[in-house]
Amino acid sequence: MPIILALDQGTTSSRSILFNEKGEALGMAQKEFKQHYPQPGWVEHDAHEIWETQFATLAEVLAKARTDLQQVAAIGITNQRETTVVWNKTTGEPIAPAIVWQDRRTAAYCDELRQQGKAPLLQQKTGLILDAYFSATKLKWILDHTPGAREQAATGQLAFGTIDSWLIYKLTGGAVHATDVSNASRTLLFNIHTLQWDVELLELFDIPASVLPVVTPSAGVVGECTIFPGARIPIAGVAGDQQAALFGQLCTEEGMVKNTYGTGCFMLMNTGQQAIASKNKLLTTVAWQIDGKTTYALEGSVFIGGAVVQWLRDELKVIHSAPDIEKLAATVKGSEGVYVVPAFAGLGAPYWNAHARGALFGITRGTNHAHIARAALDSIAYQSADLLKAMQADARIPIRELRVDGGATANDLLMQFQADLLDCKVVRPEITETTAMGAAFLAGLGAGIWKDQQELSKQWKSARVFDPQVEASERAILLKGWQRAVNATIAWADDRNS
Numbered sequence: 001m002p003i004i005l006a007l008d009q010g011t012t013s014s015r016s017i018l019f020n021e022k023g024e025a026l027g028m029a030q031k032e033f034k035q036h037y038p039q040p041g042w043v044e045h046d047a048h049e050i051w052e053t054q055f056a057t058l059a060e061v062l063a064k065a066r067t068d069l070q071q072v073a074a075i076g077i078t079n080q081r082e083t084t085v086v087w088n089k090t091t092g093e094p095i096a097p098a099i100v101w102q103d104r105r106t107a108a109y110c111d112e113l114r115q116q117g118k119a120p121l122l123q124q125k126t127g128l129i130l131d132a133y134f135s136a137t138k139l140k141w142i143l144d145h146t147p148g149a150r151e152q153a154a155t156g157q158l159a160f161g162t163i164d165s166w167l168i169y170k171l172t173g174g175a176v177h178a179t180d181v182s183n184a185s186r187t188l189l190f191n192i193h194t195l196q197w198d199v200e201l202l203e204l205f206d207i208p209a210s211v212l213p214v215v216t217p218s219a220g221v222v223g224e225c226t227i228f229p230g231a232r233i234p235i236a237g238v239a240g241d242q243q244a245a246l247f248g249q250l251c252t253e254e255g256m257v258k259n260t261y262g263t264g265c266f267m268l269m270n271t272g273q274q275a276i277a278s279k280n281k282l283l284t285t286v287a288w289q290i291d292g293k294t295t296y297a298l299e300g301s302v303f304i305g306g307a308v309v310q311w312l313r314d315e316l317k318v319i320h321s322a323p324d325i326e327k328l329a330a331t332v333k334g335s336e337g338v339y340v341v342p343a344f345a346g347l348g349a350p351y352w353n354a355h356a357r358g359a360l361f362g363i364t365r366g367t368n369h370a371h372i373a374r375a376a377l378d379s380i381a382y383q384s385a386d387l388l389k390a391m392q393a394d395a396r397i398p399i400r401e402l403r404v405d406g407g408a409t410a411n412d413l414l415m416q417f418q419a420d421l422l423d424c425k426v427v428r429p430e431i432t433e434t435t436a437m438g439a440a441f442l443a444g445l446g447a448g449i450w451k452d453q454q455e456l457s458k459q460w461k462s463a464r465v466f467d468p469q470v471e472a473s474e475r476a477i478l479l480k481g482w483q484r485a486v487n488a489t490i491a492w493a494d495d496r497n498s
């Protein structure tokens with residue numbers, strides 16, 4: 001029976017998971033690695049440590065599951081996106097620490113570009129918002145601040161890559177320098193319409209074309225893993241973590257949407273073959289490219305999702321552990337007009353207000369910690385509802401259901417409230433390892449283990465469906481209250497200089 005090895009390289013840990021051809025997980029290994037914060041707002045990873053932890057988990061999972069290398073038919077890779085590595089092509093050595101997606105060191109440079117009026121051009125070509133998150137300004141920073149880097153780049157000695165590229169390079173013993181389209185589409189250098197590195201953008205960011213990886217489809221063999229003597233395993237599927245999760249949820253048709261409820265929330269909608277330009281501050285991105293067909297997605301994120309539960313636990317200390325929130329919140333029938341707007345780090349799409357801060361509204365003499373817990377939990381669903389509304393407005397595609405994954409989806413109360421707010425089914429799948437699953441699906445398609453996406457659709461099974469249970473009038477009241485709370489939060493932020 002062929003086995004697929006999925007490598008899931010995340011922001012705080014590296015994981016390896018084995019799947020069989022029925023899509024069942026056979027084993028998993030995980031290792032955390034160090035986060036470096038050299039200055040306020042800076043976040044770095046050691047690319048060596050990323051590789052070492054990834055390799056260690058890969059070896060561990062094979063040993064634990066007693067899997068012979070000959071049984072591994074394909075490797076799939078999914079990764080933290082946008083994080084930038086630059087290495088020397090001859091020595092294979094990174095020339096600087098990897099700059100992580102969260103790193104804000106290039107924010108001022110992004111402001112400069114915005115003042116020069118570059119944001120619309122970037123959005124039109126890349127589908128992204130001009131922001132320090134994306135790779136281009138990080139790459140420029142490394143080239144500008146590492147002694148000798150510009151000279152080395154000019155003579156073709158340097159390679160740039162996101163984490164997928166770095167892992168492919170290491171797995172192939174330095175033979176392949178490639179990235180998949182979904183990862184390329186997060187760099188601010190890749191034209192998502194022509195599906196090529198964009199010459200005008202390379203000039204804008206002063207990036208020499210010689211550092212760029214070859215862009216490959218998301219499914220298909222990009223190279224062979226040669227690090228184990230006597231075994232050559234095809235690397236046959238690659239996608240950034242959120243795109244992989246969309247695929248792992250088998251949201252393979254236009255209008256299908258998934259939301260991941262972790263520390264933050266990430267919602268992606270499959271928009272089929274159209275790259276839809278957002279009017280609501282969402283991102284347009286490549287979801288994947290399979291068999292020459294490119295699928296696009298709209299993406300939005302909530303900065304504080306499950307993190308609001310951690311706040312109740314660690315700062316307010318009203319619960320001991322995250323799952324406790326469900327019992328506490330269930331002791332009241334509803335938040336009774338209390339709203340928590342957890343804009344601890346500003347508000348994301350569709351509002352984008354960096355100056356907003358958290359707020360609590362509607363408190364009365366009878367409000368207790370259960371109401372606040374309930375309102376905090378509700379806020380995860382309200383913020384996700386805002387995203388979905390924005391997506392529907394941009395895409396004009398009606399949606400039938402929301403597929404969910406991530407740690408906070410264990411919370412039935414939250415899932416039910418989400419269905420109530422959206423007035424559509426919320427579906428929780430059996431396998432919640434959707435990111436790794438997506439990488440495995442892509443690799444299995446790429447290696448010919450599964451014939452096509454149709455065959456894959458048998459692999460996805462729902463574990464529980466939450467149907468909407470409130471009347472339209474009740475929903476309207478709830479949403480109106482949330483909107484007032486957000487409006488007031490924004491008004492408070494915008495009034496700070498008057």
Ligand code: ADP
Pocket residue numbers: 261262263264305306307308309310322323324325326406407408409410411414
């Ligand atoms: P990440 O991948 O971002 O680390 P996870 O998918 O592991 O996140 O989910 C962890 C998040 O989910 C935490 O923020 C935690 O507070 C929240 N969480 C975990 N269990 C529950 C629960 N039962 N109810 C609500 N939130 C929860």
